[in-house]
Amino acid sequence: MTQNTQAPAPRTAPGSAPAAPRGLVDVRRRPSSWTGLWFVLPFLAFYAVFLLWPAIVGFGYTFTDRSLAGGDVSFIGLDNWSETLTDSDMYDSLWNTLWFTVLSVPLMVVLALGMALLTDHARRLGWFLRLSFFAPFVLPVTVMTLIWGWMYNPSLGLFNGTLSRFGIEGPEWLFSEDTAMFSVVAATAWWQVGFNYLLYLAAMQSIPKDVYEAAAIDGAGVWQRIGRITLPMLARTTALIAVLQLIGSLRVFEQIYLMTMGGPNFATRTVIQYIYDSGFVGLRIGLASSMAYVFMVLIIAASIAQFRLFSRKEG
């Protein structure tokens, strides 16, 4: 049996034919026993120690003046919370995070769609396009920031060097408050758009062929087919990508930290970095925890929107 190269059952995806496999679930129920718990226990143990416990303890920290440096810890009530909620730097970093999200989400949806359309139509270049568009996604973030930091170098980099060929004096990219965020967004799009691109590509290639053939018989051109069939049928995929990207963008930290350290003049400091700065640079565990909890609530709200989206499609 193990030599089976194709599993028959999974061929029918749970979602596409919900009735059949779902029906089995109840049938196979055995009377209550402890066996199942033994299988679940190892995961639960890790889950409890490394996720649940920190989440609970972290909440406790928010009411204390605990320091990374150790020492006496005392209960200080809601001081950390009120400091977090009245701190203008916190709002600045929230705004930077939001601004990054607003800039990156539409860009990374539209780019991905364009790339997928190209790949879907220029089929002979299939592997080459997939390789080129997706390869940046597998790069470690540091490799990406080293390469883009070098290209962005104001006096020696590829961009300004090329511009100077045409007598144009390029901007300071990562070194100016006016351009730093845009530069970071562009680099991020290059690095991460590949994931969205593959999602689009898969969705496009699952559109039934006969729909296109019918349209072709009706005399629809390429653009009409894209406009009238492809895009409408991708609506749900687009919503999905947008939401996934939204949640991903809100959590931004590492590439910005590596490229600008949050500068210049804190113009690109995101919430996660501010939490890092407060907790590990400033040693204030309690304050950093309350910031983290404020931010966690915002992210969870966004994630619930995501779940809503999925449940609507199934309902």
Next chain:
Amino acid sequence: MATSTPPAPRTAQGPATTAPRPAAPRRRRWSVGSVALYTVASLAAIVWFAPLLWAFATSVKPEGETTVMPPTWLPDNATFEAYTSVLGRGDILRWTMNSLITTVIVTVLTLVLCVLAAYGFSRFDFRGRPGLFALIIGGILIPPQTLIVPQFVLMTQLGMVDTYWGVALPQVVAPVFVFILKRFFDAIPRDYEDAARLDGAGPVRVLWSVILPLSRPILTAVGIFTFIGAWNNFLWPFIVVNDPEMMTLPVGLGTAVGQYGIQYAQVMASAVLGALPLLVVFLLFQRHIVTGVAGAGIKG
């Protein structure tokens, strides 16, 4: 490398499950439109690949040539000097080793723990089962970035800061995979197991010789994504490792490359070396990765 189109994902997007597409596109004559299309597509792909080429071009220049303005793509005197200097320091090999060790720990533990848990939830009833499952699903919602502070404190208490276990263990808790695997196991008909059970196989035997062989595709996908995710993870290893000798590749490249100063060929050589391992993995597993992502999105 797969040159055919990826197999059509089986989707929930409509009642009709599509048949796989023909592997090759229909023969067509080269029209003006398709010439334009192929030109645009090729250009886009080349532009997208350019940063990697530029990194490579810089890395094979002698240091003196890297800062020549305006920039040139082809080095006048190509050399691998930068690579020998970077490799000679030994750091990159050490970090690659650290990455490999921690990534393998994460991947194996994640697969084992999630498979066991998913099997338990899928095939057995026990007291507290719905509550525990809900608890795990709720964990999907918690953004791990917001837990870095208490997790680090926990690691100091466990004495795991600057150790492989400290890097790896918090990464193995992936509730989303329990959810995914359980859904997959749920869809495997019980008949297969009944036969084995009649032969006297216990629950572990059933999992090992019936469920797992049937689940290879999903295990491959989960495995690959865990591997890529752990290999490229930056934030957590950056927090939990301070000792340069214990750093993973992404963290090491980010913290210590400052020492190279303005030796751009060496910086780019280290970037290229840092990119290589996963680019190779990507080329080897391209099809699994592509379809894995596809499956991810379509099913949400």
Next chain:
Amino acid sequence: MRRASRAPHAPPPPLAPVGPGRRAFVTGALATAGLAAAGCAPPDTLISGETRLRQWNLFAGGDGLRMIEMHDAYQAEHPGIDFRATTFTWGAPFYTKVAMGAAGGRGADIATVHVSRLESLAPGRLLDPIDPGLLAEFGIDDTVVLPNIWEKCFFDGQLYAIPIDTHVLIQYINLDVCRQAGVLDADDRLVEVSGVDAYFDLLREIQGVTGDYGLSMDTWNPWSNFWALYRQQDGELVLGEDDFEMDDDKALAAMDVMYRLAEEGLAPRHSRDADTAANIANGHAGLMIHGNWEIPTLEATGIEFSATQFPAVFGNHRTRGDSHCYVFPHQRDRDPERTRAAAEYAAWMLHNSLTWAGGGHIPAYQPVVESAEYDALHPQSEYREAAENVQFEPEAWFSGSAGRLQEEAAGALTTLHQGTQTPEQALDQLKGTIRNLLSVPSPV
């Protein structure tokens, strides 16, 4: 970001059956795991027979090159020690890693920090005390180090640091320019002037030659200059629990000097990073006030220059300074043998700090400073008294080099150079900054 979004717990969800899996991925992974598990012990458990010694530092400039030179020599003399030094990015990233490493208990064996940051590193918790007896075995005690710096290394009566050097603001002299201005004596030493008016007159004479400025100074990070000028007048800054005392008149006098220097065109309104050294190197100014670590920079330009103590603007040569020192970050399981090696290393570096002096710093180890070799170092020997005139900042968790006070006070003080605020306004802002920092609970 997407990547961050799934790490460390939640990789992107590949759901449902996907492409056929023909590779025995699991088997492969398990096999690899077996191999890895066999070889995954952390390196410090490896038995090599050598004493492992890990040093962390923040020297990335001209002084960093001096340090590498010294480390090479140290290693050549100590084959039995598995020594490795790591240079981190200067400033907050370095201090963060030292603190986190110490919190985790497996950080460096010995690290180089600023003595002014000692309190912010929580001595006793993030730093382990140093046994003076152990140091004395290697010839380091209070008889070979200047007392004013040695005292700074104590906290709650225990020794936590070993001073390496003092670095101070000094005054650089472009000999060509100053010779033309007639402000040098026969030995090429700057004529001694004392008092604000006399100093401004001196600068005006130099300005007559350069046509631009008399003095080049950093306007971007002006706290150090302010502190020197304030302390020359005996100005005190007393930091209490949630209040502080400052002498407004003296602070205003110091600020007035900074304001008028730019206002009268004797010093630039904007000068940052390399600009400051560039201004004296290319003859836009005849004098420069800057840290002694700029000596290698000026040497590299090839100009003829000398140096002297910080000008006696308020009648004495007090100057703002700090010291680099060695500390022992906290370790969970402190190994006596490694601790001993660390102490021996620190002593060795002090004994050999003539090389260190080449980078401009004034060694803390007096036998070197009093030696004939140091005498021969020029211009280092010209300002060796500066180590006795050094003025440290008041101790607080936010003071010190790359500390928060230094970073945040720049906001108010820079406006003096730019002329956008009067000294009165800048003083108000500065006091607001200090009040804010005091209102933040100390994390240590």
